[in-house]
Amino acid sequence: MTHRGSRVLRVGSLSRVEGEGALHLKVRGTAVEEARLRIYEPPRFFEAFLRGRAHTEPPDITARVCGICPVAYQLSACAAIEDACGVTVDRSVRDLRRLLYCGEWIESQALHIYLLHAPDFLGRDGAVDLARTHRAHVERGLRLKQAGNAILELLGGRAIHPVNVRVGGFHRAPDPTALRPLAEQLRRAADDAWETVRWVAGFDFPDARIDADLFALAAPDTYAVEGGVPTVLRPDGTTTAFPLSTFSDHVREEHLPHSTALHSRLDGRRHLTGPLARFAVSGRRLSPTALQAAREAGLGDPREGVECRNPFRSILVRAVEVVYAVDEALRIIDGYERPARAFADVPPRAGVGHGATEAPRGLLYHRYALDADGTVTDAVLVPPTAQNQGAIEEDLRRLAEAALAEGALDDHALTHLCERAIRNHDPCISCATHFLDLTVDRG
Amino acid sequence: MTGSAPSAARVPTLAVFKLASCDGCQLTLLDCEDELLTLAGKVEIAHFLEASSRVRPGPYDLTLVEGSVTTAADAQRIQEIRAQSRFLVTIGACATAGGVQALRNFADVEEFTRTVYARPDYIDTLATSTPVAAHVDVDFELRGCPIDRRQLLEVVTAFLTGRKPDVPNHSVCFECKRRGTVCVTVAHGTPCLGPVTHAGCGAICPAYGRGCYGCFGPSGSVNLPALIPLLRRDGMDDRDTRRFLRTFNAAAFAGIKEET
Numbered sequence: 001m002t003h004r005g006s007r008v009l010r011v012g013s014l015s016r017v018e019g020e021g022a023l024h025l026k027v028r029g030t031a032v033e034e035a036r037l038r039i040y041e042p043p044r045f046f047e048a049f050l051r052g053r054a055h056t057e058p059p060d061i062t063a064r065v066c067g068i069c070p071v072a073y074q075l076s077a078c079a080a081i082e083d084a085c086g087v088t089v090d091r092s093v094r095d096l097r098r099l100l101y102c103g104e105w106i107e108s109q110a111l112h113i114y115l116l117h118a119p120d121f122l123g124r125d126g127a128v129d130l131a132r133t134h135r136a137h138v139e140r141g142l143r144l145k146q147a148g149n150a151i152l153e154l155l156g157g158r159a160i161h162p163v164n165v166r167v168g169g170f171h172r173a174p175d176p177t178a179l180r181p182l183a184e185q186l187r188r189a190a191d192d193a194w195e196t197v198r199w200v201a202g203f204d205f206p207d208a209r210i211d212a213d214l215f216a217l218a219a220p221d222t223y224a225v226e227g228g229v230p231t232v233l234r235p236d237g238t239t240t241a242f243p244l245s246t247f248s249d250h251v252r253e254e255h256l257p258h259s260t261a262l263h264s265r266l267d268g269r270r271h272l273t274g275p276l277a278r279f280a281v282s283g284r285r286l287s288p289t290a291l292q293a294a295r296e297a298g299l300g301d302p303r304e305g306v307e308c309r310n311p312f313r314s315i316l317v318r319a320v321e322v323v324y325a326v327d328e329a330l331r332i333i334d335g336y337e338r339p340a341r342a343f344a345d346v347p348p349r350a351g352v353g354h355g356a357t358e359a360p361r362g363l364l365y366h367r368y369a370l371d372a373d374g375t376v377t378d379a380v381l382v383p384p385t386a387q388n389q390g391a392i393e394e395d396l397r398r399l400a401e402a403a404l405a406e407g408a409l410d411d412h413a414l415t416h417l418c419e420r421a422i423r424n425h426d427p428c429i430s431c432a433t434h435f436l437d438l439t440v441d442r443g
Numbered sequence: 444m445t446g447s448a449p450s451a452a453r454v455p456t457l458a459v460f461k462l463a464s465c466d467g468c469q470l471t472l473l474d475c476e477d478e479l480l481t482l483a484g485k486v487e488i489a490h491f492l493e494a495s496s497r498v499r500p501g502p503y504d505l506t507l508v509e510g511s512v513t514t515a516a517d518a519q520r521i522q523e524i525r526a527q528s529r530f531l532v533t534i535g536a537c538a539t540a541g542g543v544q545a546l547r548n549f550a551d552v553e554e555f556t557r558t559v560y561a562r563p564d565y566i567d568t569l570a571t572s573t574p575v576a577a578h579v580d581v582d583f584e585l586r587g588c589p590i591d592r593r594q595l596l597e598v599v600t601a602f603l604t605g606r607k608p609d610v611p612n613h614s615v616c617f618e619c620k621r622r623g624t625v626c627v628t629v630a631h632g633t634p635c636l637g638p639v640t641h642a643g644c645g646a647i648c649p650a651y652g653r654g655c656y657g658c659f660g661p662s663g664s665v666n667l668p669a670l671i672p673l674l675r676r677d678g679m680d681d682r683d684t685r686r687f688l689r690t691f692n693a694a695a696f697a698g699i700k701e702e703t
Contacts (some may be wrong), residue, residue, distance in 0.1 A: 015496040042463040042513045043568050048555035049546040053686060060656065060688065067467020067589060113495060115473060124582045126495030128483040135480070142476040149474060157647040159474055160589040162466040164651045172652040253561070264621050336622070419496075430466045 006033070009415050016116040016126065016424060018068050019429025023418055025396070030404040035396040037389060041429050047379045055081050055348050055374035062366070062381065066430050068111070071104040071152070072359030073366075073381075074165040075226050080366040081167050085120045085374075086352025087346045092339035093169040094226070095332050096155065100162070101226050101357070102329040103151025106189070107159065107244050108360040109318045109325070110148060112426045113196060114141025117315050120420045121203040126316060137199060140192050146324065147189035151329060152184055169343030179333045186333070190326045194293065197319040201297045205312045208399055208421075211235050212270040212391040214277035214307070217358055223290075223324060226357050231281050232266060233307075239281075244354045247365050250383060264382070264389040272391040273362030273384045274425065275317040280307040287331075290324035311395055311424040318360075318426075343391045348374025359384055361426045385427045396421050455504035455603065458490035460524050461518045462510030463544055463572065465588040469493055471496035471511050472533045475592055482596075485603060501527030505602050511537040511572045513544060518569070518578060524578035530602060533575045534595065536588035540660050540695035543588070545572040548694055572694070583608060588658040588691040591643045612663035614638055615655050618646035627654055634677045636687065637695075660692035665699050 011023040019041050026034035046065055047119060050058060058077040063070035075097055082089065089097075114137070115127040124130040131138040149159040156162025165169050217228030218241065230250070231241045242250055251271075253264050265271070279294075283302030286294065291302055297316045300306035308317055350372045356365045362384025369378035399421050403409050409417070459469050473479065473494060489499035496626050506528035512518050525531055533539050536666040541548065547555055552570045556563040575581055585598055585608075594610055601608040611617075615637035619626065627649045635654030637646065641662040648655045667688075688696040 013492055015492045015498070018493065020461060020492075042517065043545055043556070043566055044463055044513075044544040045552075045555045045559055046543075048558040049543075049550065051558075054683075057686070057690075061543065064465050064588065064691065067465040067470045070465075070467070111470075111473065119496075125497035126488075128480070128488055129497065130482055130493065131483070138480070142479060145474075146476040149476070157651050158589075158644070160470060163648050163653065163656075166653075194692075241622075395640070406670065430464065 079355025
């Protein structure tokens with residue numbers, strides 16, 4: 001136990017996260033006075049320069065918010081604009097969108113599991129370092145990631161900022177024969193995904209619990225990915241849902257009284273989006289293979305409505321979601337018939353539209369206002385990391401206090417623990433399109 | 444980027460830095476799934492925050508920079524990065540042309556700030572988004588939004604062997620011809636920036652039935668006065684044409700004369 005007065009720990013640049021952020025922790029004795037995930041990613045003004053663009057443009061433009069999850073941006077934008085224009089796309093096009101999204105889930109979750117997160121559990125600096133001792137595992141991770149990218153490349157044209165997505169659907173729907181080699185690759189990926197679950201299930205997980213409200217989309221018959229109804233699961237077990245059109249009435253960015261930081265609150269409470277939230281809200285709707293994977297991972301039986309609230313174990317849920325995404329991609333390919341038209345016409349009209357999808361790291365909401373000729377007059381993007389920031393900071397504070405109460409932790413060990421706590425949430429700081437932590441240290 | 448190969452006695456060091464950007468170009472390095480571990484055996488990854496917590500101090504033999512300069516702090520940081528780098532290569536449209544965030548260059552940034560942020564007085568930003576080469580000497584610029592994986596590997600390999608990267612300066616039209624894609628403008632009247640856009644992506648958009656939207660920026664010889672009447676013929680008015688040219692490489696295309 002240290003008996004020093006207050007100490008301030010800073011990590012100037014967080015590693016193994018997407019984008020650039022910093023950590024600030026102020027400790028007095030065993031109390032954590034302040035825990036901040038600081039975002040210093042420079043502002044890029046997407047919401048400002050989307051105004052004046054045609055209603056056909058946001059999918060290509062907003063993809064550039066994030067190179068790690070461009071499909072999430074493209075499909076949330078499409079959903080919002082189609083909503084504004086009163087257009088519903090056919091089932092076959094919706095299936096293709098879901099297939100594309102499965103590619104992004106596989107790619108992004110494999111990247112996070114193997115390259116960013118697993119090194120924490122094995123005491124390594126990164127995947128290259130990890131490959132020195134666990135080469136076969138890293139190769140499996142890269143192979144899995146490549147399978148996700150193969151879907152994106154075939155259906156989207158390329159893995160980063162796909163070109164084939166348009167409002168209403170796709171520029172071109174693939175020929176069924178072109179999907180056959182992809183199915184072969186995905187069948188091998190199914191084995192790799194299963195091995196991934198087994199591998200990460202053997203990791204050593206510190207105890208931790210997140211009490212925040214869990215927030216994810218829910219769909220009637222399926223694990224929600226490319227759409228659904230915003231659903232909140234409270235720690236007391238109660239569930240509420242609200243129409244997507246009222247998103248901004250529920251999720252609000254607020255100035256906290258004790259700081260100038262913008263924090264997102266859901267009905268005034270801290271909330272968490274992402275794999276833990278999806279698993280709690282929709283776990284029972286996983287495929288039989290993924291249900292089995294969840295049980296094997298030690299997550300319990302999702303059909304009984306289990307929750308996982310330990311953020312360190314989010315890697316297990318991600319691994320289960322990869323099993324699901326591979327399974328789902330194969331299901332869609334097996335049933336694929338080329339749609340008669342690759343896209344629905346989306347004639348412009350004046351109105352406001354809302355769209356939300358499940359980015360690998362959490363719920364991503366878009367809203368656009370259009371005028372009669374389709375010009376965007378207002379745009380709002382609410383990314384998952386912006387929503388999660390409050391829950392991440394609370395998580396940091398509690399973990400650091402628990403560790404300090406247990407015994408002596410030097411600055412290095414405490415800092416490392418906090419970095420791990422942040423990486424548990426796979427924050428995408430580049431996505432932080434319109435929030436910055438503006439707190440000033442007055443200590 | 445020419446010069447002698449790094450000494451055989453020492454493994455060259457690689458650094459990756461990021462300014463204002465989406466992370467997609469540095470992700471391209473991690474998307475080299477088949478080559479990543481081989482590459483990691485040939486260079487020492489000394490600074491790559493997205494991939495590793497281990498950070499070695501400079502100087503670095505090869506530095507890749509993603510992102511544009513949009514804050515006073517980054518304008519300073521790029522000077523420090525340059526001073527630590529033997530070869531500095533910019534990767535992507537942000538670092539080579541200011542990126543999509545250079546749309547502010549044509550607008551009132553204070554108004555942008557008021558639109559996006561509740562407390563604009565706290566926001567620290569420059570009125571412009573500028574490429575790295577506007578601030579420091581750059582040894583090679585790799586284009587694209589995002590960059591192409593094959594071109595990235597070519598640049599890194601060229602550095603390792605001490606030769607000039609083989610990255611052609613011609614337009615996307617060459618790639619369409621090579622790929623055997625029927626011209627979308629000639630056959631379907633689809634507006635396409637292929638004739639004025641730098642090659643490198645492999646002409647993906649026309650292969651998917653849409654016109655090129657210029658994400659690799661201007662090619663070596665750009666004749667906008669010849670292209671613009673074609674865009675008009677295919678249904679684009681002045682406003683459409685301006686938006687078409689002003690997106691991911693807005694600042695680069697805007698610098699080119701549109702009229703004869």
